[in-house]
Amino acid sequence: MTEAARSKEDFEAAEEQLQKFPKKKDVSFYLAAANLSFSGGDLVTAINALQQALAADPKSSAAHMAMGNLHLVQKDLKQVGEEFKKAADLAPVRSIERLKYAEFEWGVGDAGEVRRIATDMTRSAPDYLPGWFWLAELAYKDKKYDEALSILENVFGRDPEYLDGGRLQGDLLLAKGDAKKAMEVLERLDQTYPNVPLVKYKLARAYLANNNANQAKLALDEAVSINPDYDDAVLLLAQVNFATGHGEAVIEPTTRLLRKRPNLTNAALVLAGAYGSLDRFDDAAAVLHNQAELTPND
Template sequence: MAPRGLALFVLSIALWPQAPDAALRRATAAHQAGDLETAVTAYRECLKADPANLTALINLGAALSRQGDYSEAIKVYKSGLKRYPKNQTLSLNLALAHYKMGSIPEAAQELEALHAAAPDNRQATLLLADCRLQMGKNAAVIELLAPLNKREPDDLGVSYMLGTALLREKRDEEGQLVLEPIFRRGDSAEARLLMGVVKLNLADFPGALEELKKAVELNPKLPSVNAYHGLALMETGDTAAAAEAFRKELALNPTNFPANLNLAVLLKQEQKYDEALKILERALRIRPGDFGVRYQQAVIALVQGRTEESRAVLEALVKDAPEFKEAHVTLATVYYRLKRKEDGDRERAIVNRMNAEEQERQAKAPTDATRQPRQDKTP
C-alpha cells in the first residue's frame, strides 16, 4: 500500500461511447487497445479537421503522456485551455504532465488555480499537497489537509502527508496523533519511516538509523525512505552509504529535494563538481530560490576559480537570507580573495556578531539535549 494516496494518479481520458467521426472512433479504439502510436496519429487527424474537438484534445494529451512525451502533451493541454480555459480535466492533466516531468513548481502553479476554482476536487487537492510537500511548504500542506483529515481521519494518504508536514515543522505530538492510523497497522515501513523522522528531529541519529534501516528492508520503494535513510547515514558518518541511498531515492523519484541536495553536497566533498552542479540545478528547479542550493552553487564556483560569479550569488543570498551565517563566512573569504578588505572585514564583523548572539542563546537554553530538536536538513 502506498500511503501517499496519489501514486496511482492517472491522466483523465474523455472517451465517448459514440464517437462523432471515423477518425475519433479509430483513435479511441486504438487508445483503449494500447496502440498509442496509432491513437496519437488518429487524434491529430481528428484535430486537423476539427481543432476545437475537446475529446480529441484531452485524449491526445493523455496518449502522449502514456508514451512519456510529456513536453508535447503539455503543448496540447495548453492549446486546449486557450479554447476551454475553465475545463478542469485539461487543467488537471496539464498539472499531472508537469508533475511527471519533475516540474513541481509548474505543477503546483496549475493546481493552485484549479484548487481555488474547484476546492472539492480531491485528486487536485492531494496532488497539490504532495507538490507543496516536495517544495518544502509544510505550513501550506497543513493548512490544506487539516480540514480533510478531520473529515476522514482514517485516510492513510492524507494522514501520511499531513503527519509528515507536522513532523517537519517539529510539531511531533500533533504529527504522531495524525499518524496513529498508520501506527495501528503494526510494523510497517510507513510507521518505521515516520518514527525515524521523529528521531532525526530529536538528533537521535543512531536511533533514527535503526528505524530507517528497517523501513528500507520492509519497503525499499516507499517514497522518501531512501532519502531519510541517507540523511541518517550522513549524520552517523557513513557518507559512502549515504550517497548510495540518495541515488536509490533519485532512481525512484528524481524530484526528491533532500536527496538531490545532500547527494550534491557529498559529490562536492569528493570534488566531483560538475556532477554536483547538475544535481543542484535540478534541485533548484524543484525549489526555486532555495538558500541551501544557492549556497552550494556559490561554494563550488569559488573552488573552481569563478570568484566573481561566487561573489554575485553570495551577495544576493545574504540579501535574501541575512541570518545565513555560512553565506557571510564564505562571502568574507571571497572579498579577501578579490582584495576587497573593507568588505571582507564587514562580513567578518557580521559573523562575529552572529556567533556572540548564538553563544548568548546557548547560555540561556536548557542543557537537556533531548529538549532541543535538531535543525532538520529536510525542511
C-alpha cells in the same frame, strides 16, 4: 478547469463552465467555486464558498482541507491545525489528508501529534510506508539513529527504492559517522531518481564528508541546474567553490541569493571571503558592513 484559471480569459472561461455545473448545492460545486475565487485573489468569497461546502457536508474532508489551506495563506496556524486535523480524522488512513496533517504538525514542531498519526497509520495499515517513515524521522530527531535505521527496514522490506526512506537513511548514516556507506546509499538513490535536487544535495554532503569536493561540486551543479532557486544547494555550492579556490564562481549566485534572503549570514560571509580572495577588499568590507547592519545580533 478552475485549477488552471490563471489569465483573465482562463478565469472567465472557468467561471462560465462553473455556472453550467448541474448540482449547484453540491460540495464539489462549492469547492470548485472556492478554488476559482482563490485563484482570482478573492479570499472572502473563497471562504464563503468553503463555509457553504461545509454546511452542505460537515464531514467533507476535502472541504476541511481546503479551508486549512486557505488559513495557511492567511498564516493562521491555529486554524490550519484544527482544519487539517478534522480533514485527517474524516479521511481514510491512506490519504493525502493524513499525510498533509502529519507534515504540518512536523513543521510546527508537535512531535507528539506526529507520533500519534504515524502510530495509527502503522497499526491500521502496516504496509503503508509513510507511517514507518515518520516514526523513523522522529527517532532521528531524538538522535536514536540505530532505532531509526531499524524502523526503516519496515520501509525497505516493502519498497527498497522508497525515496524519502533512502534520503533519511543517508542522513542517519552521516549522523552516525559512516560517511562511506551514506555515500553509497545516496549514490544508488541518485541513480534511481536522477532528477531530484534534494538527493543530489544530500549526496554532495556525503561526498564532502568523504573529502571529495570535486564530486560534491558536480552534484551541486546538477542540483542548482535542475532548481536554480534551491537556496541550500546554491549556498553549499558557493562554499565549496570558495574552499577550492574558485572565488569568482561564488560572487554572482551568492549576490543573487542575498538579494532574495538578505539576512542569510552564511551567504554574506562566503561572499565577503570570495571578494577577499580576489583582492577586492573594499567589496568584502561593504558586504560585511551591510550584513552587520541587517543582523546586529549575529
